[in-house]
Amino acid sequence: MPDQGTAGERVVAPTGAPDDVLRVEHVAKRFGPVVALQDINMHLRKGEVLGLLGDNGAGKSTLMKIICGFEKPDAGKLFLRGEPYEPQGVHQARKLGIDAVYQDLALVDELSVFHNMFLNRERLRSPLPLLNNRVMRKEAREALDDIGVAIPRLNVPVARLSGGQRQAIAVARTVHSEADILLLDEPLAAMGAKEGALILDLIARIKEEGRVSMIMVLHNYVHVLTACDRVNLIQDGRITLDKATSETSVEELTEIVVEEYRRARQAANGRGTRGR
Amino acid sequence: MAVEAGQTRGKATPDEGPGGSRAPSGALALGRRFLTLREGSVIVITIATALYFALANDRFATVDNFKTLLPYFAPVAILAAGEVFLMINGEIDLSIGAVYLFAPFMFYEIYDDGNVPLLLALVLAMLVCMVVGLINGIFTAVVGINSFIATLGMLLGLEGLTLIISHAQPVDTPGTDVATQTTFAGIFGAGTYSQLIWALVIVVVLQVVLSFTRWGIYTVSVGGNRHGSAEAGVRVRLVIIRNFILCSTCAALVGVLESVRTSSIQPDPSGANEVLFDGISAAVIGGTLLAGGSGTVVGALIGALFLGILRDGLIIEGVNADYLSFYLGLAIIIAMAANTYVGRVRRGSGSA
Numbered sequence: 001m002p003d004q005g006t007a008g009e010r011v012v013a014p015t016g017a018p019d020d021v022l023r024v025e026h027v028a029k030r031f032g033p034v035v036a037l038q039d040i041n042m043h044l045r046k047g048e049v050l051g052l053l054g055d056n057g058a059g060k061s062t063l064m065k066i067i068c069g070f071e072k073p074d075a076g077k078l079f080l081r082g083e084p085y086e087p088q089g090v091h092q093a094r095k096l097g098i099d100a101v102y103q104d105l106a107l108v109d110e111l112s113v114f115h116n117m118f119l120n121r122e123r124l125r126s127p128l129p130l131l132n133n134r135v136m137r138k139e140a141r142e143a144l145d146d147i148g149v150a151i152p153r154l155n156v157p158v159a160r161l162s163g164g165q166r167q168a169i170a171v172a173r174t175v176h177s178e179a180d181i182l183l184l185d186e187p188l189a190a191m192g193a194k195e196g197a198l199i200l201d202l203i204a205r206i207k208e209e210g211r212v213s214m215i216m217v218l219h220n221y222v223h224v225l226t227a228c229d230r231v232n233l234i235q236d237g238r239i240t241l242d243k244a245t246s247e248t249s250v251e252e253l254t255e256i257v258v259e260e261y262r263r264a265r266q267a268a269n270g271r272g273t274r275g276r
Numbered sequence: 277m278a279v280e281a282g283q284t285r286g287k288a289t290p291d292e293g294p295g296g297s298r299a300p301s302g303a304l305a306l307g308r309r310f311l312t313l314r315e316g317s318v319i320v321i322t323i324a325t326a327l328y329f330a331l332a333n334d335r336f337a338t339v340d341n342f343k344t345l346l347p348y349f350a351p352v353a354i355l356a357a358g359e360v361f362l363m364i365n366g367e368i369d370l371s372i373g374a375v376y377l378f379a380p381f382m383f384y385e386i387y388d389d390g391n392v393p394l395l396l397a398l399v400l401a402m403l404v405c406m407v408v409g410l411i412n413g414i415f416t417a418v419v420g421i422n423s424f425i426a427t428l429g430m431l432l433g434l435e436g437l438t439l440i441i442s443h444a445q446p447v448d449t450p451g452t453d454v455a456t457q458t459t460f461a462g463i464f465g466a467g468t469y470s471q472l473i474w475a476l477v478i479v480v481v482l483q484v485v486l487s488f489t490r491w492g493i494y495t496v497s498v499g500g501n502r503h504g505s506a507e508a509g510v511r512v513r514l515v516i517i518r519n520f521i522l523c524s525t526c527a528a529l530v531g532v533l534e535s536v537r538t539s540s541i542q543p544d545p546s547g548a549n550e551v552l553f554d555g556i557s558a559a560v561i562g563g564t565l566l567a568g569g570s571g572t573v574v575g576a577l578i579g580a581l582f583l584g585i586l587r588d589g590l591i592i593e594g595v596n597a598d599y600l601s602f603y604l605g606l607a608i609i610i611a612m613a614a615n616t617y618v619g620r621v622r623r624g625s626g627s628a
Contacts, residue, residue, distance in 0.1 A: 070506070070507060089509070089511070090506065090507060090508070090509035091509045091511060093509075094509050100507070102504075102507050104503070104504065104507070105504070106501070106503075106504035106505070106507035106508045107501065107504060108496065108497040108500040108501045108504060108505065108569075109500055109501065109569070110496055110497075110499070110500035110569040110570055111493070111496060111497060111500065115493060119493070119497060119505070119508045119510065120494075120508050120509040120510050122490050122493060124490075129489060129490070130484070130488040130489060131488050131489060131490070131493065133488075
């Protein structure tokens with residue numbers, strides 16, 4: 001993407017706050033010929049909920065996957081609680097307290113609800129390291145009750161559940177991990193209004209506790225303004241807006257997107273269909 | 277797939293689910309619940325087959341025949357137990373027959389040339405075969421070759437290597453004596469119930485590993501959703517490599533047990549390929565899906581028992597050897613069809 005145009009002029013420079021838990025500086029990532037991230041600068045303060053907006057293909061999910069260790073950046077640096085952070089995989093990121101809800105949910109259809117909730121975090125007996133299903137079932141029940149999403153039976157494979165229930169399980173397992181940095185990639189995508197409200201309530205409660213910091217990809221501006229402290233906008237692999245939600249409005253966010261569509265259409269008319 | 281999911285969800289009302297705890301009581305519900313057990317269909321088919329042979333021929337339901345039957349199914353059960361792990365993983369190991377062939381020769385060579393104690397030679401031979409599994413696993417999980425192709429290459433290469441090191445000549449199995457049974461031989465295959473005990477212990481241990489350990493959970497999760505498992509932090513490559521090693525180890529053990537039982541080591545690749553087909557057939561008949569994500573070790577044991585009973589029964593009936601393969605093939609296809617149908621009803625989803 002040879003694009004140094006309008007988006008490029010408004011690129012957010014590396015900034016920070018003293019209480020940052022996570023800082024991303026000049027991160028770039030490409031997949032073959034496709035540039036997913038050009039130059040990302042972003043920071044996350046302790047206890048903060050950061051909303052991430054952007055068009056499809058702008059690079060939101062790629063950025064999330066880099067932070068949680070699933071992808072490695074081609075360039076740039078990450079800092080976790082002030083220390084250089086180069087995760088060698090999801091496993092390590094989780095050990096360092098970063099956990100994610102992925103857009104595809106990462107649930108295993110063949111496994112039961114509670115095994116999914118404890119995937120890679122299984123509770124074991126001692127001395128033999130056998131799965132402690134009883135404890136996992138109990139804790140899974142508590143976690144789901146805490147959110148208030150109705151999932152009657154925890155022994156059934158998740159293949160049998162509705163999209164909203166599956167998403168609730170994915171959110172519940174991440175929120176109830178020990179992690180203190182949570183990445184939520186469209187946590188409300190498959191949910192109805194009622195389930196969505198339950199998840200937003202949960203996020204508000206966690207925010208009040210102040211222990212956990214979150215980055216959330218959302219599409220609904222009203223959700224962004226109610227759930228988040230601050231909002232970042234990704235356009236063409238760069239952060240082009242960084243504002244406290246108290247200083248922006250649905251109108252402003254909408255205007256930015258309308259503007260983006262206009263540019264995209266001009267570009268499309270100008271040089272045929274463009275890539276991501 | 278979506279259409280199929282809709283249909284099967286329609287068939288399986290919530291009451292018929294796994295566990296089926298809220299199903300109405302009564303013989304019918306119990307029967308239905310049994311059939312929707314993962315191994316239910318193959319158990320029914322196996323019992324029916326055994327009953328048929330017992331009624332058709334007095335010589336079937338005897339202690340002597342049970343002893344004859346053992347070598348038909350115990351080795352296959354061990355092979356299938358390892359293969360089940362890989363198949364749940366969504367992979368397949370075609371080299372188990374070659375490892376079965378290779379392991380006893382390795383045992384012989386190390387014992388004969390290395391001047392090492394018998395048991396140590398056995399352990400070293402097993403380790404070499406574990407390296408074979410490691411290589412299979414690396415080619416599949418790290419290099420990214422489809423496991424069908426990678427292990428097909430290993431099958432040919434290893435059979436060739438066996439013929440080279442053995443000069444295509446049979447040898448006597450170390451530690452065995454045709455005239456009297458040594459303690460070593462008694463434990464490692466020659467004792468009447470030795471193979472049965474090995475098979476039962478391995479099946480129980482591996483079923484526990486599959487159902488109640490992280491290893492098992494990760495095997496299912498990688499087979500069911502490889503990408504999602506990686507996202508959840510499961511080390512997918514490690515899981516796959518580990519299962520390849522397990523599979524090769526099982527095959528190597530069976531190779532040694534069989535060579536000790538017969539007290540000679542035969543460089544016979546066609547026999548080895550038959551072993552491969554038996555192992556995979558037993559796993560598939562036992563309800564393990566080739567597509568991954570589902571299967572049990574106990575099912576594989578029952579699948580092996582079914583194959584053993586069928587083969588033994590047909591031989592007692594005096595069926596011509598040419599018909600034997602034909603009937604076995606037919607039985608496998610019928611069992612698979614039954615499993616697919618029952619599996620769909622059980623899962624209530626077209627996810628597999």
